[in-house]
Amino acid sequence: MDIVLVGILAVLGGMTVALQGQFMGVMDTAIGTRESMFITYAGGGLVITLVTLFLRGGNLRAAASVPWYVLATGLLGLVIVGTIGFTVPRLGLTTALVLVIAGQFLASLLIERFGWFGALPRPFEWTRLLGVAFLLLGVWLTTRK
Known part of the structure; x- marks a missing residue:
């Protein structure tokens, strides 16, 4: 993939972080940090489950061969989402x-x-x-x- 396209994709991904941060802040204020994290992960989990089932194939079995610590990405994601959701309404x-x-x-x-x-x-x-x-x-x- 062209490096310029990868760079553009990274910028777009960063822009979605800002959108998600603001949305998480609104949810955090309205319903709480834990609840907004649940909605975020449940929604994302549902979408990726449907995409994975629809597209089929894939390489999920290879997850058994990755280093154990990389399987903590879901937990790290909770920390990231929770931190952003909690800090946005308090700091801006x-x-x-x-x-x-x-x-x-x-x-x-x-x-x-x-x-x-x-x-x-x-x-x-x-x-x-x-x-x-x-x-x-x-x-x-x-x-x-």
Whole structure:
């Protein structure tokens, strides 16, 4: 797949994170964090179940061959969805997502630096650290009053 198309897909995915964050915040305020997480996962689970059954084929049996820790993605997803749903109505959409993204950048730097969880190890580079510093400056600029 063309790298430009992949980049566009990533931007669109990021835009859906903002939409989901706002929707989760509205649900969190109206019905609570746990309940909104349930609705989010039940809806997504139903859709992917129907898609999987409709398209058939696939490679679900290969899940037995992946490292055990990658099966925690559902649990990690609950933390992500719950965190966004809880923080958006309390901090605002932009502040909540900027802080979530800052956490993603910091964790991804460590994961790649040390090659954890099968990531391709990347040596320390000052430019990458500077990029994260600018991101943190962006956090400060978008969260200050």
